[in-house]
Amino acid sequence: MKTNRERILMIGAGAIAFFYCGDWAYQSFVATPLQSRQDRIDRLTSDVESREAELRRSRRAIDSLSVWQAKSLPSDSLRARSIYQNWLLEVVGRVGLVGCTVDSADPVRRQGDLQAISFSVRGRGTLKQLAKLLYEFYRANHLHQIQSLTVTPLVGQGTLDLSLAVEALIVPGAEPKEALDRNPDPQWMSVRLADYDAIVRRDLFGIGGGDTDTIDDVFLTAVTDDGRKRQAWFTLRAQGKTLRLGKGESIAVGDFQGRVVDIDAADVVIEAQGERWLMSLGENLAGAAAVPPES
Structure with missing residues (x-):
């Protein structure tokens, strides 16, 4: 009876030992290598994806650089x-x-x-x-x-x-x-x-947008000479535009009707209603000085 019991215990102990040895062998020679291989595959996959993303970013950066270079000021x-x-x-x-x-x-x-x-x-x-x-x-x-x-x-x-x-x-x-x-x-x-x-x-600043010019809003801003013709540049501030007039051309602002009769390097003479008015660069039409009639 005792011998049978010992035999059963030995068989049980052997089975347990076999199970643990088998599990150790499986983990050591099968599961662990497989997991290591999978981990390596995952790392390589992640590395490939990172490199592909970096490549896409580089391509976008190259495309952006080309756009920026086209918009850039000259290299000099x-x-x-x-x-x-x-x-x-x-x-x-x-x-x-x-x-x-x-x-x-x-x-x-x-x-x-x-x-x-x-x-x-x-x-x-x-x-x-x-x-x-x-x-x-x-x-x-x-x-x-x-x-x-x-x-x-x-x-x-x-x-x-x-x-x-x-x-x-x-x-x-x-x-x-x-x-x-x-x-x-x-x-x-x-x-x-x-x-x-x-x-x-x-009208954020409470000054009005200004669509209608008066003689206060008309300024002589430039006189140009290309060797063939002189032009006087009159800026109409309310309308946001510039009139480029030569000698003999008309100017009409509000109720004012006039004609450019002379253009000097820094002055312009305008004739209106039989009188002549002198405008200098930077001045507005309202500040033009009356020109005495020729004797």
């Missing part, structure tokens, strides 16, 4: 500074701001070998002209932005004193182009100047 910083400053002068002239100055600073290095050139724009104009300036600026296909805009209402004049800080970029690898892109930014193709009328209608 001196050339870039000059033509962008001229572009700003052209824009403020087209908008009709008065007393404008555009200054620039030396290029500075930024992260990634970018070069940034800062510009400052000062001038006076109506709210409608400010809206047009913003429209012209943002639809331009250049790599630039307005860093700050300071607007000060001029009490009793219905105009604003404007000060803008602008920054434009030169991207590494940009083309050495001779002129800026004249085409609008594709992202702004659907934007119209009329969309900015909401700014004027809200």
Whole structure:
């Protein structure tokens, strides 16, 4: 009886030992290698996915870089500074701001070998002209932005004193182009100047948008001479436009009807109702001085 019991215990102990040994062998030679292999596959799969994502980001960055290079100022910083400053002068002239100055600073290095050139724009104009300036600026296909805009209402004049800080970029690898892109930014193709009328209608500064000019709003802003013909540039601030008139051409503002009879380097003589009036650069029509009749 005792012998049978011992035999049963030995068989049970052997079975338990066999089970544990078998489990150890399975874990050591089957399960663990399989798990290690699966872990390695998972790591490799994750690594491949990470590299593919990095490759996609690199491709997008290359595409973005190409777009930025196309919008960039020319690679020559001196050339870039000059033509962008001229572009700003052209824009403020087209908008009709008065007393404008555009200054620039030396290029500075930024992260990634970018070069940034800062510009400052000062001038006076109506709210409608400010809206047009913003429209012209943002639809331009250049790599630039307005860093700050300071607007000060001029009490009793219905105009604003404007000060803008602008920054434009030169991207590494940009083309050495001779002129800026004249085409609008594709992202702004659907934007119209009329969309900015909401700014004027809200009259944020309480000066009125000004759609009708009077002789107080007409300024002589420039005299040009191309060697063949002189022109006087009259800025109509309320309408935000500029009249470019030669000798003998008429000017009509509100109830005023006149004709340009003489253009000097810095003065213009206008004849109206048999009298002659002298306007100098920077002056408005209301401040024109009467010219004594010739004896």
